[in-house]
Amino acid sequence: MHFANTASPRSLLSPLRAVPLRAIIPAPVLALALALVLTLSGCAEPTATMEPEAPAELILTNGRIYSFNWPDPSVDGRTGRLEAETAGEWLPDAQAIAFAAGKVLAVGSDAQLSALRGRSTRMVDLDGATVLPGLIDSHTHVFELGSKLERVDLDDAVDEADAVARIVRRAKTTPAGQWIVGQGWDEGAWANNYPTKALLTEAVPDHPVYMRSLHGFAVWGNERALALAGITADTVPPTGGEILRDANGEPTGVLLNRATTLLEDAQPAPSDNDLERQLLLALTQMAEDGYVSVHEAGATARQMAVLEDLEARGELPLRVYSMLSLREPELMERWIKKGPDSDADSMLVTRAIKGYFDGALGSRGARMLADYADKPGHRGISGESYAFDGALAARAMAAGFQLAIHAIGDEGNRATLDFIEAHQRSSQERHRIEHAQVVAGSDMPRFGRLGVVASMQPPHAAEDKTWAEDRLGPERVRGAYAWRSLREQGASITFNADNPGSDHSIFYGLHAAVTRRDKNRQPAEGWYVDEALTLEETILAYTSWSARAAFSERDTGRLAAGMWADVTVLDIDPFAIIKQDPGQLLNGKVLMTVVGGNVVFASNDLQKQL
Ligand SMILES: [Zn+2]
DSSP states (O other): OOOOOOSOHHHHHHHHHHSOHHHHSOSSOOHHHHHHHHHHHTSSSOOTTOOOSSOOSEEEESOEEOOOOSOOOOTTOOOSOHHHHHHSSOOOSBSEEEEETTEEEEEEOHHHHHTTOOTTOEEEEOTTOEEEEOEEEEEEOHHHHHHHHHSEEOTTOOSHHHHHHHHHHHHHTSOTTSOEEEEEEOTTTTGGGOOOHHHHHHHOOSSOEEEEETTSSEEEEOHHHHHHHTOOTTOOOOTTEEEEEOTTSOEEEEEEETTHHHHHTTSOOOOHHHHHHHHHHHHHHHHHTTEEEEEEEEEOHHHHHHHHHHHHTTOOSSEEEEEEETTOHHHHHHHHHHOOOOOTTSSEEEEEEEEEOBOOTTTTOSOOSSOBTTBTTOOOOBGGGGTOOHHHHHHHHHTTOEEEEEEOSHHHHHHHHHHHHHHOSOTTSOOEEEEOOBOOGGGHHHHHHHTOEEEEOHHHHHHHHHHHHHHHHHHHGGGBSOHHHHHHTTOEEEEOOOBTSSOOOHHHHHHHHHHOOOTTOOSTTOTTGGGOOOHHHHHHHTTHHHHHTTTOTTTSSSOOTTSBOOEEEESSOHHHHHHHOGGGGGGOOEEEEEETTEEEEEOHHHHTTO
């Protein structure tokens, strides 16, 4: 693969002259390396045979590196990078980056960093690929992602025969007797001709099969699954549920609405081995997708045990910042007694708790200050009636934990801000509101004043736009997904995808955030495009600002000597592409992910050099 270098060698190097090396390698520095680089950067040609005193373990060369080691943009999006503003275009500020002992050793030109090459240094020629600080997904559900990745995917199955063929393929690699789980068949599109257990039972007789529909309102099983669930002609469905039956009263294999639980509850809970396998599967996928760190938004006691076990064995491929589930009182009590983790640079850091204050906007569960525009008399549900345990959350705050509270509606956000204001001791505690999806104008400045981080999802704006205005009406919708307004009112922001609910692709996220368009590039002019952020802000919201939301912005999120050796390499230069056609952002690919100096993912081409 060849990566076109749109900048000429001269223009590529010009920003290096504009930014003195001192600016790229600030304090805190590895003093020895700094002295070495500064000394040698003046040399005409470093001697190839010389062994440096502090050689790099890995050097990436010939890249388009954006170190982001410059001041943050202003709240209206004006860049803080002086030379970008004067030049009127974005160019990389370095070509090469060297790593040693899990940290960045130096960032500079190829010539400068060749001085750090020792006998055992691994060199990778990036061939003009783009390097960003390592991406951080600040709100994800990794175990759910892993279990989703394991399921048979029926998302685009055209008919019953197509779906059964996919299940048969899975059955061939699954021990007999083990459940086969899948999801994605479209209960809306298939409603006039539901599948039955007949073909499925004939094709897959030896495994219980459970296939969830696209929106979860229907499930489809085979004979073996129905037998294990004890569903017969005599079974009475729960209120609000339906068991589809044939002319003889026999269940056909499809259960609707609340009856879906009959089949769901028949499956065994995942074992610890299942959880570990699913976690590793998810983290491996996230590594392939360019992420160096994930913030797990609500770990249970069993999930924490699996995370801790993998950390102890040194087998976590990515950094995990774990939020403990407020819904698990025993887990909470244990951690309140012991206090938050203080070892900020270990692979697993636990110092936050995740609670839910209200429901979601689509299903009208988000708590609103006034009635839903499309359901008069209805304002959603929140607080204690949504099982939010305020007393426990307050005790966790007092014990030093960061709160990360799901709040979607404008009343949900207001009440959560009230709660934080009442219980925090200082605005430096960086409590978070997850989603901050609909915020009343008068509450926006409170984020900045209280130091509350707004943890938001660019994909949600792209996906919810078709119905959000129905729920909210033309006025309130202006305070929804309001990234720019929140920034202007002083909020600190972090971006993520709330995966697996939405696709965590960084290219989808970048595109949604800068254009307010969906994957089909609609609407062409962007949905309430005034709330878009610049590309620079968006990348920061996925890197340094996400690091800040986990108290680690001094260690990661920018590329400078002494920071963690966390980088993401892309085949496109988003800054170059966005000038031509922002839609092209969607076609980007991740080529390499480095975590603490370890290459956790590399494309085939780059892998050959390692
Ligand atoms: Zn979530």
